[in-house]
Amino acid sequence: MFLHGTSRVNDKGHLEIGNVDTVDLANEFGTPLYVYDVELIRQRAREFKEVFDKQNVKAQVAYASKAFSTIAMVQLVQDEGLSLDVVSGGELYTALSAGFPVERIHFHGNNKSRHELEMAIEANIGCIVVDNFYELHLLNEISESYKKETPILLRLTPGIEAHTHDYILTGQEDSKFGFDLQNGQADKAVQQALDFAGLNLLGIHCHIGSQIFETTGFVMATQKLFAKMSEWKKALNYTPEVLNLGGGFGIRYTSEDTPIPVGQYVEVIIDEVKKQVAELDVEMPEIWIEPGRSLVGDAGTTLYSIGSRKHVPNIREYIAIDGGMNDNIRPALYQAKYEAALANRLNDQADEVVSIAGKCCESGDMLIWDLSLPTAKPGDLLAVFCTGAYGYSMASHYNRLTKPAVVFVEDGEAQLVVKRETYEDIIKNDLRYQIPVKK
Ligand SMILES: Cc1ncc(COP(=O)(O)O)c(C=O)c1O
Numbered sequence: 001m002f003l004h005g006t007s008r009v010n011d012k013g014h015l016e017i018g019n020v021d022t023v024d025l026a027n028e029f030g031t032p033l034y035v036y037d038v039e040l041i042r043q044r045a046r047e048f049k050e051v052f053d054k055q056n057v058k059a060q061v062a063y064a065s066k067a068f069s070t071i072a073m074v075q076l077v078q079d080e081g082l083s084l085d086v087v088s089g090g091e092l093y094t095a096l097s098a099g100f101p102v103e104r105i106h107f108h109g110n111n112k113s114r115h116e117l118e119m120a121i122e123a124n125i126g127c128i129v130v131d132n133f134y135e136l137h138l139l140n141e142i143s144e145s146y147k148k149e150t151p152i153l154l155r156l157t158p159g160i161e162a163h164t165h166d167y168i169l170t171g172q173e174d175s176k177f178g179f180d181l182q183n184g185q186a187d188k189a190v191q192q193a194l195d196f197a198g199l200n201l202l203g204i205h206c207h208i209g210s211q212i213f214e215t216t217g218f219v220m221a222t223q224k225l226f227a228k229m230s231e232w233k234k235a236l237n238y239t240p241e242v243l244n245l246g247g248g249f250g251i252r253y254t255s256e257d258t259p260i261p262v263g264q265y266v267e268v269i270i271d272e273v274k275k276q277v278a279e280l281d282v283e284m285p286e287i288w289i290e291p292g293r294s295l296v297g298d299a300g301t302t303l304y305s306i307g308s309r310k311h312v313p314n315i316r317e318y319i320a321i322d323g324g325m326n327d328n329i330r331p332a333l334y335q336a337k338y339e340a341a342l343a344n345r346l347n348d349q350a351d352e353v354v355s356i357a358g359k360c361c362e363s364g365d366m367l368i369w370d371l372s373l374p375t376a377k378p379g380d381l382l383a384v385f386c387t388g389a390y391g392y393s394m395a396s397h398y399n400r401l402t403k404p405a406v407v408f409v410e411d412g413e414a415q416l417v418v419k420r421e422t423y424e425d426i427i428k429n430d431l432r433y434q435i436p437v438k439k
């Protein structure tokens, strides 16, 4: 068992995070419960920023809030001096409601609506990352109607196959995102953006995928973007001020994962940018990155209570928990793997192999296959590690299950930052059907 951040085994044999006993957390806030190790999030934020600071490189580290967005999380991001990437009106609204500095908000998305673009322009956010020609024209039109010049980046697709799950690849040519770098779309988009009076082209963006362990994809993307920058400098006399290389830095979910420390990804990127600047005689851009998972993934632990058990002779032992695919869709969606342990009996020896089933009415609602655990009884507490990214943010109400609460722990204190939903919350937008009177 690998314990992340401030997670420890205390003298009662319980899992402790941020000096708070998780058994006490489960008793106070109930289960399922998402628990975030605030110190670990702060540490990761600093690791990213320090590399840029040490190398004296102008940069923005924008937390990709799709990984986990709540008002408290946005406040924490602000407290650490990061920027913020939002990808919908809802994430933007969360950021604005938290009072996040608007100039450090970046707005992504491949189909932003007129309303979302207006919301962003009215709020004067730092930049909009334009994804396609439809948006380029729409944004220019809206921006002109507001008599504004909206700062933008263009999202480019560099034609790179990062080694990760197919569903989370984004840099390859056959992708729904961005202007293609190789077929002329990117050149056309740059030309139009420079011509449009309502837009101020700050620079370019690419994001090659998520949960990437190798640095080669980032290096190749940088090289391809610089080759284009050099062409644009000659042909259009244009040099981007900002080069945003996205997120995607992988984390360790299980012992099979072997990521490098987050700072090393950044070092590789900075080195390559400096090399390209020197070789191609292009001015040094500001480097922006957008880590999501690598800032919050291993800081999150989900606590579940164990309930029923089913023995299938000679085949399998199923143990069911009080959550599942509705609070963590990643195993069902990406065959994602997790490690887990009994949070109330961490010192007990494993003596059986079980498979952890969720409580949704789907055979595919299996959280972990073949996990070694001490014989678990109803009421034992299962801690699933590394659930901080894309767990809560992808949670659903499937089977009309209520979404769990979220707790921040730090220095021996626990703060409830998202309340557990109630059945009232589940039906709050439902309206009664006025059954027509039969004629
Ligand atoms: C444009 C963009 N930026 C940043 C991210 C964050 O990625 P990750 O959570 O893998 O760091 C994503 C998600 O993959 C993304 O689509």
Ligand SMILES: N[C@@H](CCCC[NH3+])C(=O)O
Binding pocket: 066, 168, 210, 211, 330, 334, 389, 390
């Ligand atoms: N949601 C995905 C990653 C996609 C990130 C968004 N571009 C995950 O859980 O791994």
